[in-house]
Amino acid sequence: MKRKQLKFAIGSVLIVLTLSYLAYSGYQESKTYYHTVPELYSLKEKAYDLRLQVSGDVIPGSIQRDGKVVSFVIGAEPQTLRVKYVGKDPLPDTLIDRATAMATGKMGRDGVFVADTMLAKCASKYEKETAAGVQISKKSN
Amino acid sequence: MAAQIGQFALALAWVVTAYSVLASILGIRYKHDKLIASGRNAALGATACITTAIVCLGYLFAVSDFSIKYIAAHSNRDLPIYFKISSIWGGQEGSLLFWGWLLTIYTALVVIQNWRKHSSMMPYVTAVLMTTSLFFTSMHLFAVNPFNQTVILQSQISPIPFVPRDGSGLNPLLQDAYMVIHPPMLYLGFVGFAVPFAFAMAAMITRQLGDTWIRTTRRWTMVAWMFLSIGILLGGKWAYHELGWGGFWAWDPVENASLMPWLIGTAFLHSVMVQEKKGMLKIWNMVLVIMTYIMSIFGTFLTRSGVVNSVHAFAQSSIGGYFAAFLVVALSGALYLVFDRLPLLKSENQMESMVSRESSFMFNNLILLAACFAVFWGTMFPVISEAVTGRKITVSAPFFNKVNVPIAIFLMFLTGVGPLLAWRKASTDSLKRNFLTPAIAALAAGAVLYIRGVHHLYAWMALVMSIFVAITIVREFYKGAKARTVGTGERLIEAVVNLTFRNTRRYGGYIVHFGFVLLFIGWSGQAFTTDNQADMGVGDTMNIREYTLRMDKLSTGDDPNYSAEKAVISLFENGTKVANLLPERRVYKAGAEPQPMSVVAIYDTPHNFYRSDVYVVFAGATPDGKKAIIQAFYNPLTAWVWIGGTVLVIGTLIALLPNKRTVVRRRPEPEPKPKPAAVDTKA
Numbered sequence: 001m002k003r004k005q006l007k008f009a010i011g012s013v014l015i016v017l018t019l020s021y022l023a024y025s026g027y028q029e030s031k032t033y034y035h036t037v038p039e040l041y042s043l044k045e046k047a048y049d050l051r052l053q054v055s056g057d058v059i060p061g062s063i064q065r066d067g068k069v070v071s072f073v074i075g076a077e078p079q080t081l082r083v084k085y086v087g088k089d090p091l092p093d094t095l096i097d098r099a100t101a102m103a104t105g106k107m108g109r110d111g112v113f114v115a116d117t118m119l120a121k122c123a124s125k126y127e128k129e130t131a132a133g134v135q136i137s138k139k140s141n
Numbered sequence: 142m143a144a145q146i147g148q149f150a151l152a153l154a155w156v157v158t159a160y161s162v163l164a165s166i167l168g169i170r171y172k173h174d175k176l177i178a179s180g181r182n183a184a185l186g187a188t189a190c191i192t193t194a195i196v197c198l199g200y201l202f203a204v205s206d207f208s209i210k211y212i213a214a215h216s217n218r219d220l221p222i223y224f225k226i227s228s229i230w231g232g233q234e235g236s237l238l239f240w241g242w243l244l245t246i247y248t249a250l251v252v253i254q255n256w257r258k259h260s261s262m263m264p265y266v267t268a269v270l271m272t273t274s275l276f277f278t279s280m281h282l283f284a285v286n287p288f289n290q291t292v293i294l295q296s297q298i299s300p301i302p303f304v305p306r307d308g309s310g311l312n313p314l315l316q317d318a319y320m321v322i323h324p325p326m327l328y329l330g331f332v333g334f335a336v337p338f339a340f341a342m343a344a345m346i347t348r349q350l351g352d353t354w355i356r357t358t359r360r361w362t363m364v365a366w367m368f369l370s371i372g373i374l375l376g377g378k379w380a381y382h383e384l385g386w387g388g389f390w391a392w393d394p395v396e397n398a399s400l401m402p403w404l405i406g407t408a409f410l411h412s413v414m415v416q417e418k419k420g421m422l423k424i425w426n427m428v429l430v431i432m433t434y435i436m437s438i439f440g441t442f443l444t445r446s447g448v449v450n451s452v453h454a455f456a457q458s459s460i461g462g463y464f465a466a467f468l469v470v471a472l473s474g475a476l477y478l479v480f481d482r483l484p485l486l487k488s489e490n491q492m493e494s495m496v497s498r499e500s501s502f503m504f505n506n507l508i509l510l511a512a513c514f515a516v517f518w519g520t521m522f523p524v525i526s527e528a529v530t531g532r533k534i535t536v537s538a539p540f541f542n543k544v545n546v547p548i549a550i551f552l553m554f555l556t557g558v559g560p561l562l563a564w565r566k567a568s569t570d571s572l573k574r575n576f577l578t579p580a581i582a583a584l585a586a587g588a589v590l591y592i593r594g595v596h597h598l599y600a601w602m603a604l605v606m607s608i609f610v611a612i613t614i615v616r617e618f619y620k621g622a623k624a625r626t627v628g629t630g631e632r633l634i635e636a637v638v639n640l641t642f643r644n645t646r647r648y649g650g651y652i653v654h655f656g657f658v659l660l661f662i663g664w665s666g667q668a669f670t671t672d673n674q675a676d677m678g679v680g681d682t683m684n685i686r687e688y689t690l691r692m693d694k695l696s697t698g699d700d701p702n703y704s705a706e707k708a709v710i711s712l713f714e715n716g717t718k719v720a721n722l723l724p725e726r727r728v729y730k731a732g733a734e735p736q737p738m739s740v741v742a743i744y745d746t747p748h749n750f751y752r753s754d755v756y757v758v759f760a761g762a763t764p765d766g767k768k769a770i771i772q773a774f775y776n777p778l779t780a781w782v783w784i785g786g787t788v789l790v791i792g793t794l795i796a797l798l799p800n801k802r803t804v805v806r807r808r809p810e811p812e813p814k815p816k817p818a819a820v821d822t823k824a
Contacts, residue, residue, distance in 0.1 A: 007495055012507055019511050019544055023518070026543030027536055034523060034533035053535055065764055068674060088672065089386040090760045090772050093314075093738045104537070117537070 032104055037075035040107070053104045054081060054113060058120075060097035071112075074101050087116040095120035144209055147197030148288045154190035154245075155278045157183050158271050165268040177264045181252055184267050187274060188245040195242045198235060198287055202228050207305050210291040211235060217310040219701040219730075227321040228311050233445060234287035236324060237460075240441060241277035243325075243332040248274065251336055251361075259357065265343035273335055276467045284460050313703070313729040313738045319379035327372025327399055331437040333365025334402060337409075338434035338475075341427060345478045350423070350485050355413055358430075360797060362413075366406045367793040373399050374786040385739040385758045387672065387774040389782065392541040397520045398440035401513050405433045408509040415502050418564065420489030424479065425506070427486060431475045436513070438468055443520070494566035501559035508548050508555075515544040550602050553661055556654050557610035561617070579616065583609035600668035607658045607665070614651050614658070621648075642801040649796025656792055659785030666753075666778025674760075677708075678768040686775045688755050689713040690722070695769055703727040705740075708759055708769050712744055720744045724759035724771070737761075745780050752780035 030051075037056040040047055056074030063072040070091055071084045083103045085091060095101055095118060103115035164180030167173070198211075202225045207213040215228045215235070230236040248270040256263050281287070291305065314320075337358035344354035376396065377389035390396060409429040415422050442464035479486070492499055518525075519536045526534040561575045587605040595601050622636035631639065641648040675683040677692040684690075694709035710722040722742035729736045744755040756774040763770060 004492060004494070008492060008500070008503070011495065011504070015504070015507060016511065019508075019515070019548070022543045022547060023515055023540065026540035029543070030537045030539040032535045032537065034535050065761070065770075090739070090758050093385065093736070096735075096737065 037081050038079045040081065041079055047107045048109065050106075051104070052107060052113075053102055054083070055100060055102040056081065058095065058097055058099050058101050063095070063097070072101070074103070081113055082111065083113045083115050085115045085118055087118060089117075092118055092120045143197045143200045143204075144206070144288045144290075147194045147201070148286070150190045150193040150197065151278065151282050151286070151288070154187050154194065155275070155282050157190060158187045158275045158278050161187060161271040162268050162275060165264040165271070169264045180264060180271075181256065181267055184245075184248050184252055184271055187271065187278075188249040191238075191242045191245045191278070194281075194288075195229065195238060198229055198238065199226055202226060205308065207308050208291055209287075210289045211287045213291045213305050213308045215308065215311050217308040220308075220311055220316075221702075223321060224311055224316050227315075227324075230324045230328075231311050231315050233460075234281075234285040234289075236328075237277065237285055237441075237445065238281050238287050239324070240328055240332060241274060241281060243328050244270070244274050244277060244335060247332055247336055251339075255357065259353065262340065262343040262347055262349060262354070265346050266339045269339035269342045270335060273339075273471075276463070280460060280463055284463055310729060310736075313727070313736050314383055316702075316729075317379060317383050319375050319383070323372060323375040323379055326368050326375055330365050330367075330369025330372050331399075331402065331441060333361060333368060334406060334433045334437045336361040336365070337430050341430040342475065342478065345427070345482045348482065348485055350482065352417060355416060355426070359413065362406065362410060363793060363797055366403070366410060367790060367797075369399065369403050369406065370786070370793070371790055373403060374783070378783060381779070382741050382743060385741050385760075387670065387756055387758075387772075387776065388667065389779070392516075392519070392538050394520045395444050397516045397541075398443040401516055401520075402433050402436035402440055404509050404513040404516070405429055405436055408506045408513075409433055411502050411509075412506050415499055419499065421491070421499065422503075423486040423488060424483065427479050429506075431472070431479070435468060435472050435475075438464065438471070442468065496562065496567045496572070498559065498562045498564045498567075501555050501562055505552065505555050505559060508551055512545055512548045515548075516541065546599050549661070549664075550599065550606055553603065553606040553610055553658070556657060557606070557613045560651070560654070561613060575613070579609050579612040582612055597668040600665045603661055603665035607662045611655065611658050614655050617651055618648070639801075641795060642798070645795050645798045645800055649792050649794075649798070652792030652795055653789050654792075656785045656787070656789030659781045659788055661785070663752075663778045663781030663783075663785055666751075666776065666781070669777045670774060672772065672774045674770065674772045676763050676768040677710075677771045681768070683771065683773060685755070685773045686753075687715050688773075688775070689716070690757065690771065690773060692769070692771070693721075698725075703729045703738075706759065706762060706769070708771070710742070710757060710771070712755060714746075719746075722755075722757050724757045726759040726761060751777050752784075753777040754779045 032051045032053045034053045034055070035043070037054060040052065040054050054074070057076065059073045059075070059080060063070065069084060069086055071082060072095075073080050073082050075081050083101070085103070086105075100121045102119040102121075103113060104117040104119075105113060105115035108114050161180045161183035164176050164183060166180075168176035168178075168180055201209050201212050202216055203222065205212065205216060205218050205225070207216075211232060211234050212228075215231045216225055220228070228235070230239040248267070251270070252263070252267060255266070259266075340354045340358045340361075344350050373396075376399065380391070380396075381389035409426060412422050412429060413426055416426050442461070446461035446464060492503070494500065519540050523533045523535045526532060557579070558576070563571060583605050586608045587601065590601060590604055595604065618637055618640070621640045622633055625631060625636040625640055626633055629636070629639075641652075671686060673683055673685045675681070677683060677690075679692050679695060682689055682691045689712075691711045691713065692708060693711050694707075696707050696709075698705045698707055705725045705727040707723065707725045710724065711718055712720045712722050722744060724742040725740040727738050727740060729738060739758050739760065742757045744757075746753050746755075754774070754776040756776055758772040758774075760770040760772050762768070
């Protein structure tokens with residue numbers, strides 16, 4: 001009996017090891033550091049080497065289309081970031097003025113963030129609540 | 142008025158639910174039958190109260206009462222009535238109320254159905270279900286009350302709170318037929334897993350750890366599993382035709398939240414057979430039931446608390462703490478019970494061979510759990526890494542795919558092999574008899590696929606494995622039916638039908654597996670998608686594979702709810718016109734920020750085995766406003782995902798049916814009242 005249990009143990013360990021290896025390599029390939037715009041600037045030199053996800057609110061009127069490439073500015077004055085979206089998938093519909101955008105990609109030396117993946121949450125349609133449950137309205141009026 | 146009634150019903154529900162828990166527990170403690178019965182009636186009363194609350198909420202939506210904050214935030218006057226009603230579960234407060242409501246409905250069904258049959262367990266079952274319900278009712282009442290009044294703080298003009306003239310509208314992404322039914326299905330699945338959990342707890346508390354609780358909960362687990370599967374598939378379908386990025390699964394945290402309980406629930410449905418047949422894996426099954434329930438609650442928590450960034454994580458809200466506390470209490474309580482009852486959960490047999498039904502179930506469980514663990518880890522990684530290193534690190538699709546694609550392929554292999562292996566130990570002879578032909582046929586098909594250009598390794602493996610499993614399943618039906626025709630003289634088709642309905646569990650299970658095969662084939666088509674994009678004015682054309690798109694008309698339209706830019710595109714297949722595609726780009730008017738949204742046009746090639754989709758998105762107008770930016774995707778095999786999903790559901794329904802005209806043979810039960818005619822037809 002003991003020998004058979006050993007066999008099961010070896011089989012299971014092999015499976016777990018293989019999967020762990022795959023998980024690790026997948027992690028290396030896709031790990032992304034998440035930052036807000038001010039945090040990104042505080043990274044200084046390190047910002048250029050890592051794959052980053054940056055989040056910030058889209059500044060009204062900054063969205064520009066140029067063929068397939070869309071660019072816009074996120075953050076809050078004075079610390080803003082120009083993002084250039086070059087991804088394959090269509091830009092999310094929720095990416096509009098004042099939406100919270102999450103751009104994933106790399107920081108370019110020219111100060112423009114090149115994103116290949118975009119997520120956006122529309123500020124007015126999603127609830128933003130504080131811990132006390134009081135609604136903070138983002139409406140402009 | 143309706144708001145006050147709803148509010149009152151919620152408060153009453155809280156009192157009644159708390160009473161039900163107390164009365165049930167004290168009743169058993171002091172062996173007071175009337176108290177126990179009163180606890181049960183209180184559970185039914187709680188159902189009535191929450192039902193009243195949900196009806197009130199629905200009514201408030203129907204009459205557009207914007208003095209209620211929840212209504213004002215999720216509806217507007219011009220919203221069609223069916224979306225008004227579905228707005229009940231369109232936001233935080235309402236969807237939690239909906240969760241709680243389904244739980245009380247399930248509780249009522251369980252109580253009515255099982256009260257006499259399992260009288261010694263039922264007070265505990267009631268207590269456990271009502272404790273969960275108490276948690277939700279507390280949240281409705283104290284944290285996310287859907288009946289709160291609208292208060293607009295920044296109304297500088299008037300210090301008195303006023304009622305807005307119109308609501309800010311339902312998120313346009315949720316204004317979709319699939320979104321009307323997807324959340325109820327998903328929640329029916331999530332909530333349904335509370336029932337097996339309650340029975341498991343009751344079985345441990347009463348030390349009645351025989352087959353009873355497992356047999357009673359098997360159907361419940363399957364029902365919950367089926368609803369969860371439907372919910373997940375509808376969510377994928379919704380994402381596919383609504384989000385406009387060309388795919389149906391993106392490893393978004395919310396999708397993962399629904400996948401995790403599904404994975405563990407699937408593991409449980411399989412390993413429970415080992416316990417029924419061999420009396421093994423009892424502790425393991427207990428842990429799986431607990432984990433399925435915990436994952437359902439955790440999934441709701443993940444969706445609702447905003448701990449991780451997601452396309453539809455709704456709020457940074459106050460409910461995270463409530464959920465975390467409840468999860469800790471439920472998990473530690475349940476695990477304590479398991480630990481305390483360990484001696485009663487002893488295995489009656491041992492694994493005997495690597496090549497046996499038992500071992501295939503064991504590996505099935507191992508990798509399903511590994512998949513769940515990987516999904517959990519990937520989803521929670523931002524939170525974990527921030528807690529440990531102080532830096533938030535996210536992982537994306539490559540991580541999930543790297544782990545889960547090989548797991549899925551291995552799982553497919555087990556799907557083909559497992560059901561045909563003998564219990565205890567499969568002989569080399571039987572292996573040859575069962576697997577040689579399917580293996581050779583599948584490999585031959587694989588060679589053809591390779592020559593036809595399928596060079597993507599994982600996709601090739603997935604397809605070959607699918608063919609292998611499909612052949613084994615078809616052979617099982619054929620062999621069984623053939624044997625029947627000899628005995629009964631029925632025709633083959635007739636024999637297949639009779640066979641299935643006489644052993645619904647086995648053959649229903651095969652049909653579920655077959656659905657899974659089709660789903661798998663559809664999923665492997667993802668490896669072969671292509672896309673193209675062009676600015677198209679009237680008369681312009683664009684090619685994608687053997688299809689040509691020609692822009693025929695560009696126009697604008699207006700609807701009370703939204704305005705739209707519309708395109709009429711002719712689709713040609715190898716030069717012959719096959720369809721008119723009508724993609725739109727809508728801008729929804731309600732709310733402070735107009736919300737644009739694409740309406741995708743999908744052409745599913747019905748006559749073609751590959752069932753490829755031509756998927757066309759109106760991405761926007763060019764800056765000069767003269768042309769439309771059109772994106773087109775060619776998605777092979779995608780329709781098989783939905784077909785497979787449908788087959789999977791049909792299979793589950795068949796497996797839920799009682800066997801037709803078979804003698805009910807049951808082993809004598811340790812349970813005191815074995816009713817001989819207790820064929821649980823309703824379960």
